[in-house]
Amino acid sequence: MTNPYVAQMRQWRQTLTKDQRWAILISADPDALASALALKRIMAHRVRGVDIFRINEVTRPDNLAMIRYLRIPAKLWQPEKADLYTNFAMVDSQPHHNPAFQGITFDLIIDHHPLTAGQLPQAPFCDIRPGFGATSTMMTRYLQGLRIKPGPLLSTALLYGIRTDTATFERSGGEDDLRAYQWLIKHADATLLRRIIEYLRAWLPLFSRAFRSLRDCRGGAMVWLNEVDSADLLVAVADFFTRVHGLKWIAVCGVVEKTVVVIFRGDGSRDIGRLADACFYDVGSAGGHRNLGRAEFPLAAIPAGTKPADFIFQRLHSRKLRPVTASAAPLAENAGQQAVHSETLEPAPVQALAHGA
Helix, strand or coil: CCCHHHHHHHHHCCCCCCCCEEEEEECCCCCCCCCHHHHHHHHCCCCCEEEEEEEECCCHHHHHHHHCCCCEEECCCCHHHHHHHCEEEEECCCCCHCHCCCCCCCEEEEEEECCCCCCCCCEEEEEEECCCCHHHHHHHHHHHCCCCCCCCCHHHHHHHHHHHHHHHCCCCCCCCHHHHHHHHHHHCHHHHHHHHHCHHHHHHHHHHHHHCEEEEEEEEEEEEEEEECCCHHHHHHHHHHHCCCCCCEEEEEECCEEEEEEEEEECCCCCHHCCCCCCCCCCEEEEEEECCCEEEEHHHCCCCCCCCHHHHHHHHHHHHCCCCCCCCCCCCCCCCCCCCCCCCCCCCCCCCHCCCC
């Protein structure tokens, strides 16, 4: 029996023409980078050209290593060059996730993040399936269905995309993700995969600061790192703490250009996205998934005379989860019939924060 998603992709692929120039826009993280590379491969030799553009700066060493070792041609998006392209695609994101996507008419959207009430994406080809742990899994299934054998670099990229978004199946992922992972292992370059994960030596003092500031809180812990150059540093520290035995959740906090950023990670025993929402929804943007979340709010939102670390700790310690209907409510399963494939929908995270968390 033909997979309906693959059938739709095959039909869409037949509409491609040699006079088209495509731009694939992403908010660059491993899953998005790998998915964009896979889409470029699917479109190869059928259009005049395909370029991958990222709307964000890439600063994490592991992501930079991925781009370098796997030769991913992701350039920084320049809106003034939009007229050079006839068509636009988006993977691992949705138009309302970031203001940089506004004003662009997308012809293709492929994503695994939950849909948000009142924000149903519109595109001739739109495949959004929150039941998948990674968009890389969706792209792998497309490659399999189209009988396209990925080379070592693309296979390694997709494998790493699944690994990072599912936390090697500790955070999320289902049978489809596992099957895609197992299939990609046969084609990936294990040596390159090991080289991607890197830390900068300059980050070591940051880890030292994290160990000194660690505070227990309601079965989890909080770390305060004060001012940092990038939220990616907070992410790196938070990911490290997920490997600490017995730590149910961690909130790593810091200030980036007068904005307080809180990165949440958890072991799945409680809904971390809802915890982030409960603690900071009234001062900024907050949300996430069950195992990871993020909050951002202006430093000015903290009452005068209160230390930022104390403000955050008090909220983590005392706030109760809001009812699901009070935060981002789930959509009905049958929402949107215009060629949007959706599976069981989850309560949606704050989408502007969904990437790079």
